[in-house]
Amino acid sequence: xxxxxxxxxxxxxxxxxxxxxxxxxxxxxxxxxxxxxxxxxxxxxxxxxxxxxxxxxxxxxxxxxxxxxxxxxxxxxxxxxxxxxxxxxxxxxxxxxxxxxxxxxxxxxxxxxxxxxxxxxxxxxxxxxxxxxxxxxxxxxxxxxxxxxxxxxxxxxxxxxxxxxxxxxxxxxxxxxxxxxxxxxxxxxxxxxxxxxxxxxxxxxx
Amino acid sequence: xxxxxxxxxxxxxxxxxxxxxxxxxxxxxxxxxxxxxxxxxxxxxxxxxxxxxxxxxxxxxxxxxxxxxxxxxxxxxxxxxxxxxxxxxxxxxxxxxxxxxxxxxxxxxxxxxxxxxxxxxxxxxxxxxxxxxxxxxxxxxxxxxxxxxxxx
Numbered sequence: 560x561x562x563x564x565x566x567x568x569x570x571x572x573x574x575x576x577x578x579x580x581x582x583x584x585x586x587x588x589x590x591x592x593x594x595x596x597x598x599x600x601x602x603x604x605x606x607x608x609x610x611x612x613x614x615x616x617x618x619x620x621x622x623x624x625x626x627x628x629x630x631x632x633x634x635x636x637x638x639x640x641x642x643x644x645x646x647x648x649x650x651x652x653x654x655x656x657x658x659x660x661x662x663x664x665x666x667x668x669x670x671x672x673x674x675x676x677x678x679x680x681x682x683x684x685x686x687x688x689x690x691x692x693x694x695x696x697x698x699x700x701x702x703x704x705x706x707x708x709x710x711x712x713x714x715x716x717x718x719x720x721x722x723x724x725x726x727x728x729x730x731x732x733x734x735x736x737x738x739x740x741x742x743x744x745x746x747x748x749x750x751x752x753x754x755x756x757x758x759x760x761x762x763x764x765x
Numbered sequence: 766x767x768x769x770x771x772x773x774x775x776x777x778x779x780x781x782x783x784x785x786x787x788x789x790x791x792x793x794x795x796x797x798x799x800x801x802x803x804x805x806x807x808x809x810x811x812x813x814x815x816x817x818x819x820x821x822x823x824x825x826x827x828x829x830x831x832x833x834x835x836x837x838x839x840x841x842x843x844x845x846x847x848x849x850x851x852x853x854x855x856x857x858x859x860x861x862x863x864x865x866x867x868x869x870x871x872x873x874x875x876x877x878x879x880x881x882x883x884x885x886x887x888x889x890x891x892x893x894x895x896x897x898x899x900x901x902x903x904x905x906x907x908x909x910x911x912x913x914x915x916x917x
Contacts, residue, residue: 604836634842706818725819731786746777
């Protein structure tokens with residue numbers, strides 16, 4: 560009996576590995592998922608999990624919530640994958656699900672009167688080698704801490720676009736695709752978000 | 766009208782300039798704009814300062830274990846979703862069958878007084894009706910409520 564279980568285990572392990580190794584593109588993985596291959600979905604999840612997590616973190620601001628929501632969005636996307644057209648960008652489609660879940664989360668949290676700043680996982684960036692001066696380091700550290708506070712107090716949509724551009728380093732074209740908005744709107748939204756951030760900082764640094 | 770159009774154009778070009786996404790033509794257009802107006806140049810400098818700070822910030826990175834576990838958690842959730850679906854369908858079939866058998870037994874049980882039989886049947890019918898009514902209401906509200914997005 561043990562031998563049979565061991566052989567079955569090996570067989571399935573090999574099957575999983577060969578499924579993932581044989582996939583070379585998102586569209587191929589999507590097609591396999593649509594045929595009911597759950598292992599193929601692992602290819603898509605592994606390709607986009609970090610992006611998904613950081614995008615969620617940019618909106619909800621908490622590690623646990625970002626992890627849970629990004630995973631929930633993957634589960635929902637899998638359940639609806641039969642409706643997805645493989646020629647389109649998987650992440651763009653997935654992001655819509657993720658974004659709705661994040662905004663619902665923020666709305667519900669707001670209803671429960673919890674402050675965003677109570678639970679945030681922004682981290683101040685490491686200081687570079689050329690920042691040797693202690694005073695300058697402290698000043699920059701302080702400034703970044705203030706920016707973090709100001710970011711926390713922005714609207715989720717404002718935080719989202721700043722996160723996509725400055726923290727995730729997406730190009731305008733990529734942001735336009737992800738949010739499904741024209742390029743000009745990306746720039747306008749970014750302007751408004753940064754303007755709001757500037758206003759918050761001016762309150763801190765008059 | 767043209768002032769607001771120019772202002773909007775300036776804001777868009779300024780963002781592209783801050784993020785280094787200007788084309789050569791746009792670069793020239795933007796430089797002309799800030800050369801002609803000191804206030805616009807000042808505003809541009811302020812936005813550049815903000816970008817300098819935000820671009821050095823990053824999110825806290827989760828541990829490798831988090832990423833190792835990530836797909837396994839999703840796989841389990843997908844599997845559990847299927848399990849819950851089968852569990853619900855199975856329970857519904859079983860409940861219907863048990864209810865049918867119960868009613869059949871009550872109706873065929875001659876030892877039970879007819880008033881007790883009517884009472885039990887009425888009770889069961891009431892529970893079933895309440896159950897269907899609640900399910901229908903929930904379903905209707907979920908589908909039709911125009912205010913479902915509004916926090917109550």
